[in-house]
Amino acid sequence: MTQPAPAAPGRPIRVLIAKPGLDGHDRGAKVLTRALRDAGFEVVYTGLFQTPEMIASAALQEDVDVIGLSILSGAHLALFPRIMEALRARGLDDVLVVAGGTIPGEDIPVVRDMGVAAVFGPGTSFAEIVEFLREHAPARDDAA
Amino acid sequence: MGLIDRLDAGDPRALPRLLTLIENRDPAGLSALNVLYPRGGRAHVVGITGPPGSGKSTLVAALIAAIRASGRTVAVLAIDPSSPVTGGAVLGDRIRMMELHADPGVFIRSMASRGRVGGLAPAAAGAVAALDAAGFPIILVETVGTGQDGIDIITLAQTVVVVQVPGLGDGVQAIKAGQLEVGDLLVVNKCDLPGSETLARLLRQSAEDLGTEGWDVPVLPISAATGDGLPDLLGAIDRHRSYLLASGEGDRRSSAAASAAVMTGLRAAIERRIAAGSSEAIARLLDDVAARRMTPDSAVAGLLAALDRAPGSGHPVGDQRGG
Ligand SMILES: Nc1nc2c(ncn2[C@@H]2O[C@H](COP(=O)(O)OP(=O)(O)OP(=O)(O)O)[C@@H](O)[C@H]2O)c(=O)[nH]1
Ligand SMILES: [Mg+2]
Numbered sequence: 214m215t216q217p218a219p220a221a222p223g224r225p226i227r228v229l230i231a232k233p234g235l236d237g238h239d240r241g242a243k244v245l246t247r248a249l250r251d252a253g254f255e256v257v258y259t260g261l262f263q264t265p266e267m268i269a270s271a272a273l274q275e276d277v278d279v280i281g282l283s284i285l286s287g288a289h290l291a292l293f294p295r296i297m298e299a300l301r302a303r304g305l306d307d308v309l310v311v312a313g314g315t316i317p318g319e320d321i322p323v324v325r326d327m328g329v330a331a332v333f334g335p336g337t338s339f340a341e342i343v344e345f346l347r348e349h350a351p352a353r354d355d356a357a
Numbered sequence: 358m359g360l361i362d363r364l365d366a367g368d369p370r371a372l373p374r375l376l377t378l379i380e381n382r383d384p385a386g387l388s389a390l391n392v393l394y395p396r397g398g399r400a401h402v403v404g405i406t407g408p409p410g411s412g413k414s415t416l417v418a419a420l421i422a423a424i425r426a427s428g429r430t431v432a433v434l435a436i437d438p439s440s441p442v443t444g445g446a447v448l449g450d451r452i453r454m455m456e457l458h459a460d461p462g463v464f465i466r467s468m469a470s471r472g473r474v475g476g477l478a479p480a481a482a483g484a485v486a487a488l489d490a491a492g493f494p495i496i497l498v499e500t501v502g503t504g505q506d507g508i509d510i511i512t513l514a515q516t517v518v519v520v521q522v523p524g525l526g527d528g529v530q531a532i533k534a535g536q537l538e539v540g541d542l543l544v545v546n547k548c549d550l551p552g553s554e555t556l557a558r559l560l561r562q563s564a565e566d567l568g569t570e571g572w573d574v575p576v577l578p579i580s581a582a583t584g585d586g587l588p589d590l591l592g593a594i595d596r597h598r599s600y601l602l603a604s605g606e607g608d609r610r611s612s613a614a615a616s617a618a619v620m621t622g623l624r625a626a627i628e629r630r631i632a633a634g635s636s637e638a639i640a641r642l643l644d645d646v647a648a649r650r651m652t653p654d655s656a657v658a659g660l661l662a663a664l665d666r667a668p669g670s671g672h673p674v675g676d677q678r679g680g
Binding site for chain 1: 360369370373374376377378381383385439440443444445446447448449451452455458459464465466467469
């Protein structure tokens with residue numbers, strides 16, 4: 214398997230990886246976390262059993278560009294709207310939210326309608342995810 | 358509205374954004390620091406350092422709870438290493454602190470070391486200045502998990518807590534050098550595990566040689582996991598703060614910290630200018646050193662001369678996104 218090329222020097226993209234819900238399998242999330250690190254991202258890994266409030270509050274303080282939600286429990290239709298709502302409540306509408314794990318095909322349009330920009334199924338290569346994040350991480354233009 | 362106005366107006370997004378700009382040496386971040394830096398100098402900056410896995414993050418989480426119980430707000434800067442190869446980083450300290458999310462009096466920020474060795478990150482001092490200006494009375498800085506060489510924390514913190522645990526390495530030999538000496542407080546964490554009493558005894562012997570006039574370095578057994586000993590630790594941290602203020606040692610440390618911050622910044626600025634300068638001339642110098650036509654010292658003299666000639670150059674160029 215080929216590793217994605219390291220990023221050009223410059224501002225690293227900050228990503229929050231979270232496991233919402235009650236399933237206790239974080240292997241996939243950890244492997245992705247390391248793959249993103251190897252592609253030059255700075256990844257805040259927040260671990261298992263995260264509530265929507267925890268995810269949104271961490272995303273706010275860490276000022277991440279991207280939130281990656283890993284979900285295997287099948288509770289995505291219940292959890293994602295609450296997560297998106299918690300983000301909106303904090304003004305984090307511009308953060309890119311993506312999801313991975315086991316989300317059945319027929320749910321993907323539903324999840325995307327909620328504001329999840331991409332759903333990466335089990336077969337997705339890391340290179341594809343890295344490319345997507347580099348391309349879609351929101352641009353910034355801040356004045357102090 | 359600018360970020361500083363938004364910070365003053367209580368917008369919770371302002372501080373995180375300012376920290377990002379500062380971390381990235383964005384011109385907007387550097388100019389924000391011009392405003393923020395003079396506002397600071399009030400916070401008690403407490404460093405938490407110790408070997409990887411010694412329980413620093415768990416300890417920080419437990420300390421946060423104790424600090425909050427004492428009625429103070431608290432900010433945390435938690436530093437993890439960047440990969441020297443890819444520049445990426447896994448920032449995992451926050452995992453231990455997730456339970457505190459609902460408390461608006463707690464602010465936690467993770468930061469990658471971005472090439473700096475010694476336990477801190479290039480922008481750690483700038484970030485602490487911003488947290489200080491934002492009004493947090495106490496700021497906890499968790500260093501990269503380090504062995505003996507991770508002692509940069511003394512250039513940033515007024516009070517340094519060195520965390521040790523039983524069962525690492527071969528007793529005192531492993532911990533004697535370097536790191537202990539920077540400790541104002543020595544903590545034996547995981548005192549729920551066997552071996553902690555022996556370690557505490559050994560540390561007490563070493564601690565007799567440490568400390569300064571008026572401050573004996575305490576050795577505190579705690580369990581960050583169960584909360585045992587936490588009130589004593591916070592009590593000792595607060596006592597050290599009083600000692601710093603009363604003895605003049607605090608002022609001495611502030612001057613030392615200021616000079617360290619300027620020297621670190623100077624070194625980094627020179628490196629950036631070299632990197633941005635004529636790489637061909639530099640490559641030639643390096644070749645000459647490699648081929649033993651020139652000593653490293655002469656190459657340094659050559660580079661300094663080149664710096665004098667180079668046009669002013671500041672900020673890193675290029676951006677990862679959209680490329
Ligand atoms: N038994 C016991 N385990 C503890 C205690 N404190 C922390 N741990 C465990 O030690 C491990 C490492 O804890 P962390 O808090 O992540 O350690 P750290 O020093 O922050 O690690 P790095 O940031 O990676 O250097 C975890 O599994 C904790 O649960 C303690 O008081 N007792
Ligand atoms: Mg840690």
